[in-house]
Ligand SMILES: Nc1nc2c(ncn2[C@@H]2O[C@H](COP(=O)(O)OP(=O)(O)OP(=O)(O)O)[C@@H](O)[C@H]2O)c(=O)[nH]1
């Protein structure tokens with residue numbers, strides 16, 4: 139036994155799992171920095187006399203789990219509110235035969251806001267709604283009463299949501315485009331001053347067509363944008379909402395309302411009988427994608443024991459079953475770093491400089507070989523792991539060679555990373571194309587494109603798409619099912635392999651240069667008995683500081 143080297147973690151763990159490995163007495167464990175009384179409300183200590191698994195929480199029946207509705211992608215159409223129409227009205231009072239115009243302006247449409255908040259965990263509610271519309275502005279009224287503003291809508295999304303624009307229809311941009319075209323090529327007959335356009339003008343109720351033909355209309359007022367529009371994100375929208383937002387962010391500003399008839403008074407026409415209609419609201423198709431921002435992501439083959447480990451560390455009710463693909467959607471658990479004595483036993487500054495009292499674990503469906511070719515379920519869910527700060531490779535010691543399993547997992551993760559790199563390049567190229575309003579005659583389109591040319595070269599550099607390579611994230615191995623017979627050699631081989639990787643005598647399992655290899659730990663645990671798992675929170679907190 140003296141030939142077996144006990145690592146800093148091994149010393150604390152092996153006594154319950156592999157008694158002959160280590161002769162460290164239980165009493166001395168308490169002095170070690172990793173000794174925990176309890177790491178979460180659900181982690182239960184077991185009497186050494188107790189050998190059977192805890193069947194209540196960590197070895198539940200397959201129907202003992204809670205499943206919350208979950209969606210991590212959705213396509214959403216949002217519509218800013220249209221403006222209310224202006225009003226055509228005249229003062230009516232006793233002894234005033236022909237009162238002056240007093241029609242109010244229409245109210246502007248409601249805005250659409252977005253906010254990433256704590257507490258939201260899924261996009262399923264938005265996925266069901268599909269279309270979200272802000273309220274329309276109310277029409278103006280007589281006595282110079284302006285219309286009420288339309289109701290705003292707020293879309294709340296989970297932290298970690300990425301918002302991408304797929305399509306937009308911006309009536310004001312289209313109108314501006316038409317104005318620019320008119321400046322260059324002259325107006326077409328419909329836009330000439332003096333003609334009636336049903337889509338733009340409102341006339342006094344009861345105006346008969348013959349009267350309408352005789353009426354001269356003033357020049358159509360230039361299209362206006364609400365001053366809030368300046369706060370809209372630049373097109374095409376790409377937002378990475380990776381932090382809790384104290385205030386909502388404007389996505390689409392409501393359209394402006396039409397203007398009332400007093401605006402059209404001229405010396406020739408003292409009582410104008412027209413007002414303008416409100417503008418139509420902007421429409422945006424957005425793709426929302428949730429990448430759970432957990433601190434620890436679990437990567438493992440199906441049936442490795444990831445969900446049991448999550449249960450052992452957190453209060454989550456992840457489904458556990460002795461078959462592959464028990465977990466079909468990600469589970470997020472919170473590890474509470476509290477020893478229930480009023481003071482957290484682990485409290486460290488996280489990456490964002492905030493003192494941490496808990497951290498999040500993402501348990502995702504298992505990966506299988508060739509997952510990067512979209513086999514199994516795992517690939518679609520790897521993006522949740524991709525953004526985790528620390529990775530835990532969960533390896534089942536009781537089935538197969540643990541080293542081979544670890545290499546296979548890394549192979550799949552690296553392949554996924556390669557695919558992601560290509561996707562990001564395509565994304566950057568896509569973002570170079572600026573939005574241009576649709577419409578206009580095809581023959582003029584090309585020349586107008588030239589007109590637009592200066593806009594194409596954006597003066598500001600595009601913000602880089604942030605993505606830390608998975609291989610440069612800190613990681614460790616959780617060797618599970620260490621309570622089963624004949625797992626000892628497998629674990630020992632794994633530990634020696636990781637030592638060799640640490641010393642650079644073995645290549646990193648990802649085969650990537652600059653991969654993270656600073657003291658990679660392997661932790662033997664029996665998640666089903668909650669043994670050995672208590673060192674994981676401290677280790678994760680240490681790695682989070684890296
Ligand atoms: N003996 C023993 N069995 C375990 C341990 N951890 C998990 N198991 C069992 O292994 C089986 C699979 O566990 P899960 O936690 O569902 O595995 P998973 O990795 O989440 O599986 P998928 O969700 O299918 O990817 C269950 O029958 C567990 O009871 C352990 O430490 N010791």
Ligand SMILES: [Mg+2]
Pocket residue numbers: 444445446457458464465501502503
């Ligand atoms: Mg599972």
